[in-house]
Amino acid sequence: MSLPESTRTRLNQMIAMAVTTGLAAGVICLIGWIADGTQFHRSYLIGILFWTGLSLGALGVLMLHYLVDGNWGHAVVRYLEASARLLPPLGLLALPLGFGLQEIYVWADPVRVLGDPLLQHKLPYLNPGSFVLRYAAYFVIWSTLAFAVGYRRGPGLNQVDPGGKEGRGALCAIGLVVFVVTGTFAAIDWLMSLEPHWFSTIYGCMILMGMVLAGFAFVVAAACRMSRHLEGIPVIPAAALNDLGSLLFAFVMIWAYLTFSQFLLIWSANIVEETTWYFARLDGGWQTFGILLAVFHFAVPFVLLLSRELKRSARRLGSVASVLVTMHLVELIWLVVPAFHAGHLRIHWLDLMAPLAVGGLWFAGFLWQLSSRPPTKLEGVPA
Amino acid sequence: MPMTEAARIHGVLAEFDSPEALLQATRKAASAGFTEVEAYTPYPVHGLADSLGFTRTGIPALVFTGGLIGCISGYLLQYWVSVHAYPINVGGRPLHSWPSFIPVTFETTVLCAALFAVLGMLGLNGLPMPYHPVFNIPQFERASQDRFFLYILSRDEKFDLRETRRFLENLKPREVFDVPE
Structure with missing residues (x-):
């Protein structure tokens, strides 16, 4: 149950390092806020959404695990919980965005709305008041799910509870439906409304799948690394690694399917209202990002994860998972920044500093959760 | 047993009651050095493929x-x-x-x-296969119902009708059969 002293010390060092990095980057971001408030808020949106995506994705996979059970889940359940339990602090960290809604969203700017009949038409949904209200509702619902799902009455922390003995199965089934619905609305609110004239019905699923993929990939990468380097953290059996790799493979395919479907449908229809989104993102240098995503968010991981040998090696599976997490940041920048600089590649240093600031604090919280609820050897799981 | 008859033996078949007994027998056969071994079960048995040395396929x-x-x-x-x-x-x-x-x-x-x-x-897998000698044993029918079979083929280098038969009998099966070609 408890970790050896050496691991505890190492974890504490890493937490201290993460907090320092996060605070230092946070101070730099504050300077950026004073220097250029508009840019700060736009970059901070990327920082918040990247880490919220990881936690939200982990919550989805966590509920999936409790619903269907399986050895792959037992191997990473503590990591998933550690990630999902960071949703409440993320909700608080997102508060500064409230001061700059007008800088980020054109529909939050009354002057712009006045001269735009379409934005006036969408005003009942897209207005700062209801945006903040929905934002609060999402985080309350997700945080409640994250803690309700992880709560254990019956067996000890390190005992397997095969599907639903505590009635958790039903909660997770409903929770997953709520997760997809709220996730879709959040994706529309936070990302799609950056370009409020544009719409795509597959968008919510596409964004949510990207988050689930990245959230799961982060957990796999962390579990692979920590189980190899930290004493007292159980090694993940090859069969479980194989399953984790296969699930990652499936997520990569679903993400690619959804992302390409949107492109194919808009490309086929060739309607001006819809194609603007891709003109903004596949022109003036942004096409590099598109190619990067096609190659490293899909093609390379797809081919690598076909290999059984790779999936059974914690080191190599961890590397592929790390690439996928990195590519999620590339995807997020590609989704957000062209809304402000259409067809014109321009990345501000704050776009990378903000994810670092939120990430330092997030990662410290993740490690702290893991050290207080460590991934120990589970009883009743075949090796 | 005359030589001519021994030459026409395809292998020796042992019938077991449970998957555990079969799994144990398979492991013993492997450690005894038999390589031409087949197992027949009514449903997939976890670990059986590994103990048969069947790890890589094309x-x-x-x-x-x-x-x-x-x-x-x-x-x-x-x-x-x-x-x-x-x-x-x-x-x-x-x-x-x-x-x-x-x-x-x-x-x-x-x-x-x-x-x-x-x-x-x-x-x-060599399928479809219209004829296989194990079906000459009437009891083999239960391989698709509730019995578990271990089969050592006569083409195994270590195969010797009498010795192999004794080896299988020592594994406490229900019965051991000589399977003609």
Whole structure:
């Protein structure tokens, strides 16, 4: 149950390092806020959404695990919980965005709305008041799910509870439906409304799948690394690694399917209202990002994860998972920044500093959760 | 037993009551040095393939090849049809419009990979096989119901009818059968 002293010390060092990095980057971001408030808020949106995506994705996979059970889940359940339990602090960290809604969203700017009949038409949904209200509702619902799902009455922390003995199965089934619905609305609110004239019905699923993929990939990468380097953290059996790799493979395919479907449908229809989104993102240098995503968010991981040998090696599976997490940041920048600089590649240093600031604090919280609820050897799981 | 009869023996079959007994027997046969060993069970038994030394198959390479063939030929078929055989101007798009080729390319990839998987599996298993000597034993019928069989083939280098029979009898089976060719 408890970790050896050496691991505890190492974890504490890493937490201290993460907090320092996060605070230092946070101070730099504050300077950026004073220097250029508009840019700060736009970059901070990327920082918040990247880490919220990881936690939200982990919550989805966590509920999936409790619903269907399986050895792959037992191997990473503590990591998933550690990630999902960071949703409440993320909700608080997102508060500064409230001061700059007008800088980020054109529909939050009354002057712009006045001269735009379409934005006036969408005003009942897209207005700062209801945006903040929905934002609060999402985080309350997700945080409640994250803690309700992880709560254990019956067996000890390190005992397997095969599907639903505590009635958790039903909660997770409903929770997953709520997760997809709220996730879709959040994706529309936070990302799609950056370009409020544009719409795509597959968008919510596409964004949510990207988050689930990245959230799961982060957990796999962390579990692979920590189980190899930290004493007292159980090694993940090859069969479980194989399953984790296969699930990652499936997520990569679903993400690619959804992302390409949107492109194919808009490309086929060739309607001006819809194609603007891709003109903004596949022109003036942004096409590099598109190619990067096609190659490293899909093609390379797809081919690598076909290999059984790779999936059974914690080191190599961890590397592929790390690439996928990195590519999620590339995807997020590609989704957000062209809304402000259409067809014109321009990345501000704050776009990378903000994810670092939120990430330092997030990662410290993740490690702290893991050290207080460590991934120990589970009883009743075949090796 | 006369030599002529021994030569016409295909192998020795042992019948077990439980998957655990079969698994144990298989492990003992492997550690005794037998390599030409088969096991028959009514349902998949976890760990049996490993203890039979059946760890690598040609299936992954076959499926990958099938996928590759399906992917390339599916794309080329569409390219040939849309650009050479029957070019149609669709809303001014180029004849070679790769985005619209992707879904069919994906389908043919999956189709060919799946066909290679199924047919390759049958082929590597030597199926269909109209005749196999183990079916000469009437009790073998229960391999598809509730009995578990271990079969040591006479072509095994270590095979000796009397010794192998004694070896199997020591594993406490229900019964041991000599299987004629």
